[in-house]
Amino acid sequence: MGPEPLRTAAIAFALVASCAAPASPPPTIPAPATRHVQIVRALTTPERLALVAKLRARSGAGWEVNEAALATSGTVVDPFAGFLRRARNTAPRPAAAAPVTEEEAIAAARAFVRTNADLLALPHAVLLTFAVSARPVEPRDHAGARARWAVRFETTFPTKGYEAFAELENEVDLEVFVDDDGAPSMLANVSAIHPRLFLDTRPDVDAEDPRLYAKLLGRRVFALADDDTPIPLGHVERGDFQRANLVVFRSPGPLGAWMTYRLAWNLGAAKAAIEEPGAYYFFAWIVDADSGDVVADAVPPRRWEVP
Secondary structure (H helix, E strand, O other), rough: OOHHHHHHHHHHHHHHHHHHHOOOOOOEEEEEEEEEEEEEEOHHHHHHHHHHHHHHHHHHEEEOHHHHOOOOOOOOOOOOOOOOOOEEEHHHHOOOOOOOOOOHHHHHOOOHHHHOHHHHHHOOHHHHEEEEEEOOOOOHHHHOOOEEEEEEEEEEEEOOOOOOOHHOOOEEEEEEHHHHHOOOOEEEEEEEOOOOOOOOOOOOOOOOOOOOHHHOOEEEEEEEOOOOEEEEEEEHHHHEEEEEEEEEEEOOHHHHHOOOOOOEEEEEEEEEOOOOOOOOOEEEEEEEOOOOOOOEOOOOOOOOOOO
């Protein structure tokens, strides 16, 4: 057999061998892990400035903020939900022909809020649920010299997808100050609104899992007397626990750099008060819903005044 037949035979053998060999299994794609922790990073300075630029584009170039505090403080822009908290309109305007009425002030404030709803983190459906009230401006408001009315908007709405979590309910509380000519001149927004969340709400450790209590059992607990003297209450036992509520727990990062949202259990326990038969001291711990790690320790309760 010459060189050419040998090469042909080798190729044929390789083809037969490759056909006979079992096929390699397809690569396994791991299932995505449940997400029970979400870190929301604070807005950057350019992102905060972009909100102010949008306000000026919509409502006039005269709107200003405290730019010295913009980058480092949460008083101008909420750094996590990304909405405006304080702004002031300093544009010069001619004197008013007639003083603005309360009804006109409310209408002007409504229009301002509707125009800038996204900059205030307000879903459009929420705009229909406001409780609206107006009052004359007072010296404590530190409003401009021409401000006449403070129009207040209040409502609540749940965080979408987390309606069962009371701690994630959003509270809207903002005031728009209206000048004598009917122009909005200041925004003061103390709303508590959460950012968009992507947490899975099914815990890996359920309420009856021993891991949920393992790192608390045996701990010494105490109450505090009026002079901060500890009142020993013994050790934590399994029978002390009276409730386990699934919650989303928030904890801020250093210097407000981020906010952590975590699925957790709020575990409530009671210890008998030695000095008052039939009375109890109550404790609450926050425990991670994945690992059973203690996220937030209980605060020692203070002794009440016994008559």
